[in-house]
Amino acid sequence: MKKSSFVTLILGVISCLFFAMGMCMAMIPEWNAFRPGVIVGCVGIVFALLTVFVWRKMEHKQPIKISRKAVVTAIVGMVGIIILLCLIPLCKGLK
Structure with missing residues (x-):
């Protein structure tokens, strides 16, 4: 496995966990955590965007x-x- 694929895998898993946890926090009313859930979900989206940029940089591809x-x-x-x-x-x- 190439180093870029491994880094992308780790960052992708982290971003998915943050996004999924944020959406669960926001959508389950018993948790009373809508605002923190939206913030955690946005952190997951930022990690996903960061993953794309890091992967493209490690693969020596042109910027988007x-x-x-x-x-x-x-x-x-x-x-x-x-x-x-x-x-x-x-x-x-x-x-």
């Missing part, structure tokens, strides 16, 4: 070039998710 199309696609996706998450509780209230 962010285009306008990629930014617009990400924004449209985020808006769609937010709208979906806002509509689900509204639909449950209509029943």
Whole structure:
């Protein structure tokens, strides 16, 4: 196993654990940890982004070039998710 693959594996596992624990903390109402859960989930996302940059650096690949199309696609996706998450509780209230 190459060193870059091992480092990526470790960082990926750490980021997944942080993200999953944060989402569990935020979504389980009995824990009363919504705000800390969101923070821990964001730490997991940051670790995931860090993993991508570290892996690309260790593999001697070019840095990721962010285009306008990629930014617009990400924004449209985020808006769609937010709208979906806002509509689900509204639909449950209509029943």
